[in-house]
Amino acid sequence: MVILNWNGRDFLRRFLPAVLAHSEGATVFVADNASTDDSVALVRAEFPAVRRIENSGNLGFCAGYNQALAQLGPEFRYYVLLNSDVEVTPGWLRPQRELLEARPTIAACQPKIRQYSADEVQRQLFEYAGAGGGYLDSLGYPFCRGRLFDTLETDTGQYDDPRPVAWATGACLLVRAEAWHALGGLESEFFAHMEEIDLCWRLQNAGWQVWYHGGATVFHVGGGTLHKSNPRKTYLNFRNGLALVFKNTHPAELPGVMISRVALDWVAALRLLSQGQWADARAVLRAHGHFLRHLGYWRQQRRKFRPRLRLAERPGTYAGSLVWAYFGQGKRKFSELGVKEPGR
Incomplete structure (x- = not known):
């Protein structure tokens, strides 16, 4: 341990x-x-x-x-x-x-x-x-x-x-x-x-x-190193979020996922701006810039690990959009999502 x-x-x-x-x-x-x-x-x-x-x-x-x-x-x-x-x-x-x-x-x-x-x-x-x-x-x-x-x-x-x-x-x-x-x-x-x-x-x-x-x-305890409201944490979450899906999403599903993620990230940045959270909004833009500058590295990592699982084959995956379910439909509990597991 x-x-x-x-x-x-x-x-x-x-x-x-x-x-x-x-x-x-x-x-x-x-x-x-x-x-x-x-x-x-x-x-x-x-x-x-x-x-x-x-x-x-x-x-x-x-x-x-x-x-x-x-x-x-x-x-x-x-x-x-x-x-x-x-x-x-x-x-x-x-x-x-x-x-x-x-x-x-x-x-x-x-x-x-x-x-x-x-x-x-x-x-x-x-x-x-x-x-x-x-x-x-x-x-x-x-x-x-x-x-x-x-x-x-x-x-x-x-x-x-x-x-x-x-x-x-x-x-x-x-x-x-x-x-x-x-x-x-x-x-x-x-x-x-x-x-x-x-x-x-x-x-x-x-x-x-x-x-x-x-x-x-x-x-x-949580937040022992970086509090959730820290712009540094915002930067890491958005930067790593893009790299996460780019590295691991099945090839057939990757284009749609990346386009949607980028669009929703920009929506998030605009929402932060509207709330006066300028540092966090800048952190989102910095995260995208870093991802693009290091795209060659992420492509290399993607080739190395060869993602093979489609959405329907991945355990623990909700087939819908969590953003829409939460903000659009007002769903606040996991049980309200109706998540179906592969093979169940």
Whole structure:
């Protein structure tokens, strides 16, 4: 298990004790991305059972994990990527590990993700980063069971069932080491945001499955590095969103998807402008500019991973438009979408 850290001293002190107490059979590493606080000293002094990896710089989420996991030996069959701002619960790891042991075609899995809060009502809400399992709509927009855009559902047990999904959250991801190395880990050019969706989509195109297991729950603070209103996060989400669908969409479906995504991104930029969010609107334009300047690289990556799954073949995919369902039709719950899974 590897916890990637950058200036997360307070999170480590708050959440590491539960990780050590409730992660039976796991070896815990903290991989530090050249923090400027005293995170490393804290781990060394207060958590001697935790192994330390010191990365060469602040490499971001993607390259940081790639560099850290490259240093682990062949004795580890599974990796757990765990955010430093996640509170784990007793037995949280066992159901996922048993699922991968029983089904060798599954490469990655996540537990149920709920909001971390001191307020008990807030703790019953699903959390943005993964909730009850990750889905994609027909244009590659991500959403979750239990979370559509900014609308969070209360957990009443409605998403306790294990099932294949489109993506599993990078906040708490169990991944088979064999599959991780076969695909080269995370896309380092993403830096952060949507990298787990890209990894899971590539895994599925390579013939692996990705699952959610609602038999275990963890609590996520969220926004520990970049708040959702930060223009830097807007930039990364829009830039990586274009690259995500360009890399992974089936050739026959790619032109229509890209044209629609670009058009909707411009609509989003105009909406941000109308709300006075100038920095965020500029971030959308900068994201498009970066994508176009690096189009040669993304074409190379697309050829390398050879997307093969059509929309109707992809688990965890909504055949309609999430944007239209949410903003046009007022649908606020996953159950209102009528998502049909392949083979069901």
